[in-house]
Amino acid sequence: MEKQKVKHLVSLSDLSNSDIDEIVSRGADFSSGSAQMNNLLTDKIVGIYFRKTSTRTRTSFSSAALRMGAQIISYGPNDLQENTGETVQDSTEVLSRMLHCLVARTAGSCEEMRCFASQDKMAVINAMTAKEHPTQAIADLITIRRHFGKIEGLRIAYVGEGNNTASALALSLSRYSGVKLCFYTPKNYGLDQVAKECAEQLALQSGADIKEYHELKDIDKETDIIYTTRWQTTGTSKPDPNWRDAFEPFKLTSKFMSQFTNAVFMHDLPAHRGEEVDAEVIDGSLSIVFDQAENKLHAAAAVLEWCLCEKVNPLSKSETSDVHYSLIAN
Template sequence: MVGCRHLISVSKLSDEELFGLVERSVEFAVRPERYRNSLSGRVVGIYFRNLSTRTRTAFSAAALRLGAGIVSYGPGDLQENTGETVRDTGEVLSRMLDALVVRTAGPDAEYAAYAAQSRMPVINAMSKEEHPTQAIADLATVRLELGGVDGARVVYIGEGNNSAVALALALTRFKATELLVVTPPGYGLPPEVSAAAAECARASGSKFAETRDLRGVKGEADFVYTTRWQTTGTSKADPSWRQVFEPYRVDEELLARFSGAAFMHDLPAHRGEEVSEAVLEGSASIAFDQAENKLHSAAAILEWCLEGN
C-alpha cells in the first residue's frame, strides 16, 4: 500500500489530524469501553533500543487492549547489529508486521528510513530531535483538565529537549494558547523549532515566547511543565551543566508564582533535581495522570495509523 500513515513528527500532521488524535485520546480516557477489538488480527512491532517505562508499556498495553498481537524487540535482537541497514530492516519488517513502534534516540532521518517502505506505518516513540507521542499525551492531559486545549496557558521550564520540541510544535497549533519556554542559557529550543512554533502561533492567534530569565517569570498559567535535566539517551558536553540548571528547579516557591497552576512532568522524575519532592507529590501535580494518558494516546495513535491500512 502506498501512503502509510506514519507518525514521525508532529509537524507532519495536519491540524485536523492533530486535533483528532487528541480528542480520540480523551475518548479512550473517559470511556474505557472504547477499548474494543478494533485492531483484532493485527500485529504490532515494539522495537526499543533505548530505555523506556511509560512509552513502551503504553504502546504494548494499548495494542493488546485493542486486540492486536505484539512482537517486542530489545537493543540486541535485530540484525542491524550485524550491519543490516535500517532501510532494509524496515522493508523486511513491513512484510510481517502491520505497524512498528520504534525508539532509537537517533535522528529523525533514521525513523524516515524505517518508513521508506509502503506497507507498514512507523511510529516515532522518541527520536533525538522530537518526542511526538509525548505531545499527544500532553495535550490530552490539558484537554481533560481544562475541557479544551484552546486558550491553554503553559509555562515550560527546563531544557529545550525533544519533549519541549514536540510540545512547542503541537500546542501552538491550537487557538489562543500561550506557551512560554524558559530554558537555561545554551539549552534552548533549536532555532528552526522556535521559528516553526512562532509561525504556528501567528497562524492560530496564539502566543509563543522564550526566555532565559526565570527570575522575571510569573503571572497567570494553567500549567507549569518540566522534564528531566538529563534527557534519556543524551549527554551534555559541559561538565558544569548542573550548576547552570540548578536555578531552574520547580519547587514550591517557584510553583507559587503561578496561582492555581497544575504541575506537569513527562517522567521519569529525578526528585530534588528538576522538581522537588513536595511539588511532585503535591496537590497541584498531575504528572501521574499525564503518564496514564500515554496509554490512551498510544491507542489513538495506533488506531489512526492503521485505519484503512
C-alpha cells in the same frame, strides 16, 4: 475497495491541525471511557522496537496494542541484525513485509525514522528520537483537555532543557488559538532551532504565542500549567561537566510554585526529586503527573488507531452521530 495509504507519525510537523485534534480528541474519549479499545486492531501485528530504556512509552504502546486485539513482537537494542551491519533500508524492507506497524524508539536522528517510514506497507510511529517525542505531546494534550476541558487560550510555562519533549510541545500547542506558551531554558540548552521556527510559523496561523527566555523571571502569575522534565534526557549526555550550574536556577521549588494562583504541575517522567523539582511539588495536590502518565496509554491507542484504521463516515447524521473505524486491509 482501494487500499488506503498507510499513515506514519514521524514528526508532529508532518501532521495537519485537524490530524492532531482528531488524535487528541480520540485519546480523550479513550481516557474518559466514552470510547473503548476492544478489537479495534484484531489481526494486526505491531512491532515494538526500543533501543533505549522506557517505562511509560513502551508499556503504553504494548498495552494499548494488546487491549485493541493486536499481537505484538518486542525487540530490544540487541535483537535486530542492524547490530551486525545490516542497513536500515534492508531492515525496513523486511519488517514492512511482516508487520502492520512499527513503534520505534531510536533516540537517534529523525532521518533514520524517516527511512523506516519510506515504504507504504507498514505504519511507523516515532516513540522518541533525539529531537522529538511526538507521542508524549499527544498524551500531554489529552491530559490538558481532560483537566481543563479545552486547550485553546491556556497559558503554559515550560521550565528546563529545550529537549525532545519541549520540541514536541512547541509543535503541537502552537496549533491552538490563544495559547500562550513560554519556554524558560538555560542558555545553550534551548529549543531546537528548526522546531522553534516551525512552531512560530504555526503560531502565526493559529493565533498562539510562542516565546523563549533564558532566565526564570517575570512569569505570568495567572499561568495555568507549569511543566518541567528531567535535566538529563534519556539517551543523551552533556559535554560540559559543569552543566548542572546552568540548570540549578531552573529548579521548581515549593516557594516558586506558591506564586501562581491556580497552576497545575506537569512532568513527563521519569522525575528526579530534589533535582529539577522538589518532592513537595511533584507529590503535592497541584500535580497531575500520574494522570499525565496514564494518558500515554490512551495516546498510544489513539495513535495506533489513527495509523491503522480507516475512518468511515456515517451514512447520515440521522442514523448515528458516532465515528466508525474499520481496519485497513494489509
